[in-house]
Amino acid sequence: xxxxxxxxxxxxxxxxxxxxxxxxxxxxxxxxxxxxxxxxxxxxxxxxxxxxxxxxxxxxxxxxxxxxxxxxxxxxxxxxxxxxxxxxxxxxxxxxxxxxxxxxxxxxxxxxxxxxxxxxxxxxxxxxxxxxxxxxxxxxxxxxxxxxxxxxxxxxxxxxxxxxxxxxxxxxxxxxxxxxxxxxxxxxxxxxxxxxxxxxxxxxxxxxxxxxxxxxxxxxxxxxxxxxxxxxxxxxxxxxxxxxxxxxxxxxxxxxxxxxxxxxxxxxxxxxxxxxxxxxxxxxxxxxxxxxx
Amino acid sequence: xxxxxxxxxxxxxxxxxxxxxxxxxxxxxxxxxxxxxxxxxxxxxxxxxxxxxxxxxxxxxxxxxxxxxxxxxxxxxxxxxxxxxxxxxxxxxxxxxxxxxxxxxxxxxxxxxxxxxxxxxxxxxxxxxxxxxxxxxxxxxxx
Numbered sequence: 001x002x003x004x005x006x007x008x009x010x011x012x013x014x015x016x017x018x019x020x021x022x023x024x025x026x027x028x029x030x031x032x033x034x035x036x037x038x039x040x041x042x043x044x045x046x047x048x049x050x051x052x053x054x055x056x057x058x059x060x061x062x063x064x065x066x067x068x069x070x071x072x073x074x075x076x077x078x079x080x081x082x083x084x085x086x087x088x089x090x091x092x093x094x095x096x097x098x099x100x101x102x103x104x105x106x107x108x109x110x111x112x113x114x115x116x117x118x119x120x121x122x123x124x125x126x127x128x129x130x131x132x133x134x135x136x137x138x139x140x141x142x143x144x145x146x147x148x149x150x151x152x153x154x155x156x157x158x159x160x161x162x163x164x165x166x167x168x169x170x171x172x173x174x175x176x177x178x179x180x181x182x183x184x185x186x187x188x189x190x191x192x193x194x195x196x197x198x199x200x201x202x203x204x205x206x207x208x209x210x211x212x213x214x215x216x217x218x219x220x221x222x223x224x225x226x227x228x229x230x231x232x233x234x235x236x237x238x239x240x241x242x243x244x245x246x247x248x249x250x251x252x253x254x255x256x257x258x259x260x261x262x263x264x265x266x267x268x269x270x271x272x273x274x275x276x277x278x279x280x281x282x283x284x285x286x287x288x289x290x291x292x293x
Numbered sequence: 294x295x296x297x298x299x300x301x302x303x304x305x306x307x308x309x310x311x312x313x314x315x316x317x318x319x320x321x322x323x324x325x326x327x328x329x330x331x332x333x334x335x336x337x338x339x340x341x342x343x344x345x346x347x348x349x350x351x352x353x354x355x356x357x358x359x360x361x362x363x364x365x366x367x368x369x370x371x372x373x374x375x376x377x378x379x380x381x382x383x384x385x386x387x388x389x390x391x392x393x394x395x396x397x398x399x400x401x402x403x404x405x406x407x408x409x410x411x412x413x414x415x416x417x418x419x420x421x422x423x424x425x426x427x428x429x430x431x432x433x434x435x436x
Contacts, residue, residue: 048423188349188350190352191342191343191344191345191351191352193344193345193346193349241345242345243343243344243345243421243422244343245343246341246343246420246421246422247422248422249345249422292422292423
C-alpha cells in the first residue's frame with residue numbers, strides 16, 4: 001500500500017512537471033537575448049520579511065497552547081535560485097524554517113527542492129502505575145520536491161518528501177514519506193485582502209508509528225502497545241489583511257487542523273487531549289499588526 | 294519762534310515711536326495676511342492609496358482642492374478619463390470629492406474650460422505593501 005501511494009505521488013509530480021514543460025515549450029522556442037535571460041533570472045531574486053505583534057489564541061493536544069501577546073515572523077529570500085523561508089504563524093502556514101533551491105519556473109509554475117519539517121519533536125514523560133512512560137522524540141526534517149502553481153487568484157502547492165535528514169529519526173524509521181497538497185484562493189473586497197486555503201498532509205505509517213506508536217517495551221498500564229498507521233491531517237484556514245500604510249499591515253486569521261485518526265486514536269493522544277487547556281484538534285486564531293520590510 | 298532743545302527732542306522721539314509702531318503694525322499685518330492667505334495650487338487628500346499586493350486595484354476616497362489667482366471657467370480632469378470630473382464657472386477655487394479605483398497612479402490636472410494647457414497638476418500614487426520583484430506572479434510565494 002505504501003509503495004502504491006509513493007508510486008502514485010511520484011507519478012503525479014512527474015506528470016505535473018511534464019505538463020508544465022510542454023505548456024511552456026513556446027517560451028523556450030522564443031528567441032531570447034542574453035540580456036533578457038539575465039533580467040529574468042535576476043527578477044526572481046529578492047524576498048520579504050514581515051514581523052508582527054498581536055494576540056494569539058492556540059489550542060492543541062500537544063501542549064497548553066497560547067493565549068496572549070505573541071510575536072509573528074514570516075519571510076522569504078531567494079538569490080540565484082537558493083532560498084530560505086521562515087514561516088512562524090499568522091496568515092502563512094506555520095512551517096518553520098526551510099531552505100531549498102528553485103530550479104525551474106514557468107509562467108504559472110515554480111519547482112523547488114526544499115526541506116520541510118514533517119513532524120515536530122515530542123517529549124512524553126509520565127509516571128504511570130507500574131513504570132515511567134518515556135518517549136523523547138526528535139523532530140523529522142525531510143527533503144523533497146515542491147511544485148507551486150498560480151492561476152489568477154488561485155494557488156496550489158504539492159510537496160513530496162521521501163528523504164529524512166535527521167539521522168536519529170532516520171535510524172528509527174525504515175520507510176518515510178511526507179506529502180502535502182494545498183489549495184488557496186484570494187478575494188479583494190475594497191482594500192481588504194481575503195484568503196482561504198485547504199490542505200492535506202500525509203505521513204507514512206513509519207513516521208506516525210515513530211511518534212505515536214508504543215512498543216511492548218515502552219508500554220505501561222495506561223499507555224498500552226499501539227501501532228500507528230499512515231494518516232492524513234486536514235487543515236483549513238481563512239485570513240483577512242488590510243494595509244494601514246505602505247509598510248504596516250493589519251492581519252487576522254483562523255486556522256483549524258483535524259488530525260489523522262491514527263494520531264487521535266493513539267493512547268498518548270487520548271490522554272493528552274483531556275489534559276487542561278488542551279483539545280483534540282488544533283485551532284489557532286490571531287489578530288496582529290505587522291511591519292513589512 | 295525758537296523751539297527749546299527739550300521740546301525738539303520730545304518731537305523727534307514721538308515721531309520715531311510712531312514710525313516704529315507703524316512699521317511693526319505693517320509687519321504684523323503682512324504676517325497675519327500671509328498666514329491666512331490660501332495656497333495657490335492643486336492638492337490631494339490623501340495623496341496615496343495602499344493595497345496589499347502589487348497589481349491589486351486600490352480603492353480611495355479623494356478630496357481634490359484647487360486655488361488659482363485669476364477667476365475664470367475651469368475644469369478638473371483625471372488621467373482615467375477624457376471628460377472633466379467637474380467644472381467651475383467664474384471661480385478661482387474649488388473642491389471635488391469622489392471614490393477612485395485604480396492599480397496605476399492617477400494624475401489630476403486643472404485646465405481652463407476652453408483651453409488646452411494644464412495649469413496645475415498633482416498625482417495620486419498607488420503603492421503596495423507586498424511588491425513583486427518579478428514579472429511572474431508565481432514569484433510572490435505568499436502561499
